[in-house]
Amino acid sequence: MDDQGFWIIDGHCDSIGDYMQGQRSLLDDTGKRRRGHWDLKRARAGGLGLQFFAAYIEEDYKPDLARYRGLEILAAAHAFMRKHADLVSLVRCRQDLRVLDGSRIGLLLGVEGGEILGEDLFMLDICFLLGVRSLGLTWNQRNALASGVGEGEGGGGVSRFGARVVEKMNALGILVDVSHINEQGFWHVLEISSRPVAATHSCARALCNHPRNLTDRQLRALAAAGGVVGVNFCPEFLVENGEAGLADVVHHIAHIAQVAGVECVGLGSDFDGVEALPRGLEEVSCLPALLEALGREGFSSQEIQAVARGNFWRVLEQTLPEEC
Numbered sequence: 001m002d003d004q005g006f007w008i009i010d011g012h013c014d015s016i017g018d019y020m021q022g023q024r025s026l027l028d029d030t031g032k033r034r035r036g037h038w039d040l041k042r043a044r045a046g047g048l049g050l051q052f053f054a055a056y057i058e059e060d061y062k063p064d065l066a067r068y069r070g071l072e073i074l075a076a077a078h079a080f081m082r083k084h085a086d087l088v089s090l091v092r093c094r095q096d097l098r099v100l101d102g103s104r105i106g107l108l109l110g111v112e113g114g115e116i117l118g119e120d121l122f123m124l125d126i127c128f129l130l131g132v133r134s135l136g137l138t139w140n141q142r143n144a145l146a147s148g149v150g151e152g153e154g155g156g157g158v159s160r161f162g163a164r165v166v167e168k169m170n171a172l173g174i175l176v177d178v179s180h181i182n183e184q185g186f187w188h189v190l191e192i193s194s195r196p197v198a199a200t201h202s203c204a205r206a207l208c209n210h211p212r213n214l215t216d217r218q219l220r221a222l223a224a225a226g227g228v229v230g231v232n233f234c235p236e237f238l239v240e241n242g243e244a245g246l247a248d249v250v251h252h253i254a255h256i257a258q259v260a261g262v263e264c265v266g267l268g269s270d271f272d273g274v275e276a277l278p279r280g281l282e283e284v285s286c287l288p289a290l291l292e293a294l295g296r297e298g299f300s301s302q303e304i305q306a307v308a309r310g311n312f313w314r315v316l317e318q319t320l321p322e323e324c
Contacts, residue, residue: 007049007102008287009312011230011266012110012179012201013038014056014273020076027084037271038284040087043105046287049309050091050106052134052200053077056273057113063143067123070116074130077109090131093173093324097316108316110134110177110200114145114165121164128172133320134200135169136177137162137185146185149211157184158192166192173321179212179268186218196226196315201268203229203237203252204259210237216259223260226318228311230268231256233277246280250293253307262303266312 015038018024023034028041043051055073057066081088091097091106100106109130114137117123127135137143137158140150145162147155158166158181166189169176176197178186189197199222205213214222214229222229231252235244238252256265271277271284280289294304 007047007309008267008291009050009309010048010271010284010287011052011198011228011268011312012054012232012273013051013269013271014054014112015039015271016053016073016077016080017056018272019080020073026080035283037269037277037282040084040105042283042285045285048105048284048287049100049102050097050108050312052110052268053107054110054112054273055116057111057115057139059141062113062115062141063118066113066115067118070111070113071130074109074111074127074132077107078131081107091316091320092131092133093321094317095323097313097320108133110136110175112136112177112180113139113143114162115139115143117145117165119144119161121161121168124165124168124172124174128174132174134175134177134198136180136200137165137189139180146188147182148180149182151182152211153182153184155182155184157182157188163188163192167194170195173319175315175319183215183218186214187221190221190225193225195319196228197222198227198312198315199229199268201230201232201270201273203232204255206259207252207255208236208238208240210240213237219256219260219264223264226315228264228266228315229256230266230312233269233271233281234274235276235278238278244278246278246290246293249278249281249290250297253294254297257299257303257307262299262306263311263314265307266309267307
């Protein structure tokens with residue numbers, strides 16, 4: 001990883017859904033009525049080097065049409081990458097990761113919800129062949145793999161099929177994302193996975209008591225397993241009442257760094273997956289302001305580099321296949 005300044009890895013955005021539905025170009029939407037939070041022009045202005053591109057499968061398609069919808073979104077992502085091959089590159093392996101130099105924005109395909117697999121393990125091979133390198137076992141509901149946070153602890157943890165999925169993800173080189181899984185499932189994943197896992201877009205429960213956030217005990221366990229949590233910019237995850245601001249994101253980053261170590265925390269914006277964003281972080285071009293705020297908070301340049309990209313980079317180096 002060459003020193004290109006503070007270019008950033010963002011662990012989660014849902015922007016490809018707008019592209020698939022023809023609502024935005026994701027090239028330069030700044031002058032449009034529906035501009036969204038993320039496009040290539042603003043991502044470059046924000047210093048973004050690698051973006052996790054999530055295929056979010058809407059609830060209306062679950063369970064029977066989830067596979068169809070997931071594949072449809074992945075097809076749209078590939079169409080976007082073909083159209084803008086001079087501006088983006090697909091990250092499928094460590095070699096792809098290591099050649100990122102700022103000339104193009106790397107895109108790492110993820111799927112938000114194991115419903116795309118149904119109950120068929122072979123679908124994981126298909127997702128891998130399509131370039132998927134991150135998978136959240138569940139969204140907020142129960143599926144064949146695990147229970148989401150919406151089910152609570154009564155929903156159970158990871159199923160036998162889900163355990164087989166985790167093991168095969170480890171073998172293929174797909175990052176296990178635990179952001180939406182319930183707490184019982186979280187602990188089960190850490191027992192099963194032989195590779196580091198990530199909560200790509202979550203925050204600290206100690207600061208905001210939201211079920212999507214992680215407790216201090218979970219944060220410490222994630223760090224001990226070599227994992228990373230990408231702090232989510234969703235105001236509901238940052239503050240329990242009122243509007244959120246950039247300082248609240250800094251507060252969560254600082255708390256996680258204090259509790260679990262600075263090597264455990266990164267960024268997971270959830271751009272275009274939330275209706276509102278904190279003041280000062282209204283879109284991807286605002287990311288440099290967050291890094292500047294971390295400096296004012298007392299984070300060293302080395303620590304800011306770790307939060308901005310180094311921690312996610314380390315996890316990907318330990319998870320992705322060596323060659324494509």
